[in-house]
Amino acid sequence: MIRSLIHPQAQFYVDDRVVFNPFPMIHATAMLEWGMNWCISTQIHTYLIIHAAVMEKNGFAAVLPAPPGSGKSTLCASLVQEGWRLLSDELTLINLITAGVVPVPRPIGLKNRSIDIIRQRYPQAVLGVLSSDTLKGSVCHLKPPTESVQKQFVECPIGWIIFPKYEAGAITELLSKPKGQAFMEVANNAFNYSALGVKGFEVLKQVVDRADCFSFKYSNLDEAIVVFSQLEPPHEN
Amino acid sequence: MRTSWPLLVAVLRKERAFKELNAAEWDLLIRQARRSQLLGHLYYLVDAQALLPLLPNGAFRHLDSARVQTEKQQRDFLWEIGKLRQAFTGASCSLIVLKGGAYTLACLAPHRGRSFSDIDLLVPFEALVDVEKRLMIHGWLPENKDDYDQQYYRRWMHEIPPLRHVKRGSVVDLHHNILPRTAKACPDAQLLLEAAVELTGEHQGIKVLSPLDRFIHSATHLFYEGELDKGLRDLVDLAGLIAELDADERLQLVDRARQLGLQRPVYYALRYLTLILHAPELQGAMRRLEQSGCQPKLIVVMDWLFLRALMPDHASCDDSWTGLARWLLYVRSHWLKMPLYLLLPHLSRKAWMRLPGKDQH
Numbered sequence: 293m294i295r296s297l298i299h300p301q302a303q304f305y306v307d308d309r310v311v312f313n314p315f316p317m318i319h320a321t322a323m324l325e326w327g328m329n330w331c332i333s334t335q336i337h338t339y340l341i342i343h344a345a346v347m348e349k350n351g352f353a354a355v356l357p358a359p360p361g362s363g364k365s366t367l368c369a370s371l372v373q374e375g376w377r378l379l380s381d382e383l384t385l386i387n388l389i390t391a392g393v394v395p396v397p398r399p400i401g402l403k404n405r406s407i408d409i410i411r412q413r414y415p416q417a418v419l420g421v422l423s424s425d426t427l428k429g430s431v432c433h434l435k436p437p438t439e440s441v442q443k444q445f446v447e448c449p450i451g452w453i454i455f456p457k458y459e460a461g462a463i464t465e466l467l468s469k470p471k472g473q474a475f476m477e478v479a480n481n482a483f484n485y486s487a488l489g490v491k492g493f494e495v496l497k498q499v500v501d502r503a504d505c506f507s508f509k510y511s512n513l514d515e516a517i518v519v520f521s522q523l524e525p526p527h528e529n
Numbered sequence: 530m531r532t533s534w535p536l537l538v539a540v541l542r543k544e545r546a547f548k549e550l551n552a553a554e555w556d557l558l559i560r561q562a563r564r565s566q567l568l569g570h571l572y573y574l575v576d577a578q579a580l581l582p583l584l585p586n587g588a589f590r591h592l593d594s595a596r597v598q599t600e601k602q603q604r605d606f607l608w609e610i611g612k613l614r615q616a617f618t619g620a621s622c623s624l625i626v627l628k629g630g631a632y633t634l635a636c637l638a639p640h641r642g643r644s645f646s647d648i649d650l651l652v653p654f655e656a657l658v659d660v661e662k663r664l665m666i667h668g669w670l671p672e673n674k675d676d677y678d679q680q681y682y683r684r685w686m687h688e689i690p691p692l693r694h695v696k697r698g699s700v701v702d703l704h705h706n707i708l709p710r711t712a713k714a715c716p717d718a719q720l721l722l723e724a725a726v727e728l729t730g731e732h733q734g735i736k737v738l739s740p741l742d743r744f745i746h747s748a749t750h751l752f753y754e755g756e757l758d759k760g761l762r763d764l765v766d767l768a769g770l771i772a773e774l775d776a777d778e779r780l781q782l783v784d785r786a787r788q789l790g791l792q793r794p795v796y797y798a799l800r801y802l803t804l805i806l807h808a809p810e811l812q813g814a815m816r817r818l819e820q821s822g823c824q825p826k827l828i829v830v831m832d833w834l835f836l837r838a839l840m841p842d843h844a845s846c847d848d849s850w851t852g853l854a855r856w857l858l859y860v861r862s863h864w865l866k867m868p869l870y871l872l873l874p875h876l877s878r879k880a881w882m883r884l885p886g887k888d889q890h
Contacts, residue, residue: 307560308844337597338590487601
């Protein structure tokens with residue numbers, strides 16, 4: 293009681309149970325986003341779920357699987373501001389039958405320096421409350437474009453799998469990646485690849501067969517955006 | 530007696546049909562089932578009525594996800610069984626698998642959609658040292674328990690501390706009995722071992738408890754258990770196990786329970802199967818138990834406790850007394866498993882060790 297007056301806390305309940313330690317009230321939005329991602333990634337197995345940002349342009353989706361710190365969210369937020377359709381900034385849900393991406397367009401979680409980068413580049417972008425000093429540093433959420441939300445029920449085939457890596461001072465470089473290697477790396481970035489068993493293998497094989505796979509190194513966002521705008525439709529295999 | 534049941538129980542009792550549930554009820558049903566670890570079971574109930582294609586999308590997503598999850602656990606379990614077979618090659622005793630694992634290997638009714646994590650094995654007390662050594666060689670090592678815990682398990686319990694595989698993380702609970710040695714009702718484990726049956730086909734060479742003993746073990750486990758958050762799931766298991774017994778076997782069940790000195794948990798199992806799950810045709814066995822003198826005097830009190838604690842562990846199923854009922858059954862479970870002169874020092878020590886910072890000393 294007294295604690296809640298001095299130091300208000302936020303709790304996340306799932307089916308009537310607390311699943312995380314409480315957060316300070318000012319981190320509630322960050323907690324809500326992580327909590328919702330946790331629910332999907334631990335409870336849902338009707339999709340192959342990959343830890344990756346995913347956006348669509350000209351009818352094809354680009355999947356960006358990458359560990360935190362690789363600049364995935366900054367890149368995703370910028371591309372979305374440049375007209376790409378947001379499918380998800382965190383969870384790529386793949387339909388087990390069609391192998392297409394099922395969108396979950398939600399506010400994009402920006403962390404630390406990328407908050408200022410996006411604010412400066414796109415002054416018209418709508419950003420939510422800033423939660424500073426969370427477990428992952430400062431977190432702020434970017435409003436997704438209305439059109440992305442309106443098209444949230446429109447699935448999209450995967451055209452490209454791109455492993456981004458931000459490196460200070462690096463020259464922009466898009467290199468084709470062997471499919472076997474891409475397959476293994478996507479599987480490692482999936483939440484439920486092994487839970488799905490044979491089904492997981494089959495659908496991921498379908499995805500990798502159809503998509504062009506690249507590794508992508510960058511330090512300059514303008515150049516990165518150009519590279520993405522010049523992606524060619526995938527070669528049919 | 531209760532006049533209305535939580536939605537999940539009403540569905541299990543077949544008083545509510547899947548077809549008539551609205552979206553809000555599906556939402557509640559899924560929450561209650563997930564808390565009770567019965568979501569996978571629900572999938573197969575719906576499937577048995579060929580209603581999966583008619584489910585609302587959201588409901589199907591949760592049920593189907595639970596199916597995938599339990600199938601994954603069973604796949605992993607079968608892999609571990611293969612490894613355990615290797616570990617038991619040349620051992621002085623057979624590989625006897627208990628509970629969820631046994632239901633999976635023997636393809637018994639409860640196995641479909643049932644989730645389980647640890648692998649429970651039964652070996653003769655004399656074989657413990659040999660088996661433990663073999664399991665260690667194959668990668669299953671004791672988890673970090675302190676000397677007190679190690680000693681406590683080995684001296685008083687019916688199992689040794691859990692063994693976890695260093696690479697794969699699978700956990701084996703090695704039992705030499707089905708109740709702690711300190712429990713008054715601790716049965717003669719030799720009787721269980723002698724009656725164990727060998728599986729045929731793919732799993733030939735592996736043994737499981739006899740059909741009667743499987744039911745008795747499951748009942749004993751449930752009605753000696755202190756934490757009943759999965760109580761309803763265990764009751765559903767019992768419903769599946771009893772359904773495999775014909776009328777004669779149900780009467781033999783009573784004799785076997787008497788032989789093992791475990792009439793009381795079997796009595797409760799039959800009673801609450803009838804009261805809660807509406808399980809049919811258990812009157813004969815009940816009567817036989819009562820004739821043999823098993824008639825708990827405090828049955829009104831036990832009903833008061835179990836009819837609350839065996840409900841799904843979800844706020845929508847609680848009344849003002851549920852918390853107290855769960856707590857009393859927790860105390861009862863300890864009371865039944867250990868005499869006070871052992872229990873009090875043990876709990877005091879546990880409480881002391883739990884004080885913050887104690888583990889750093």
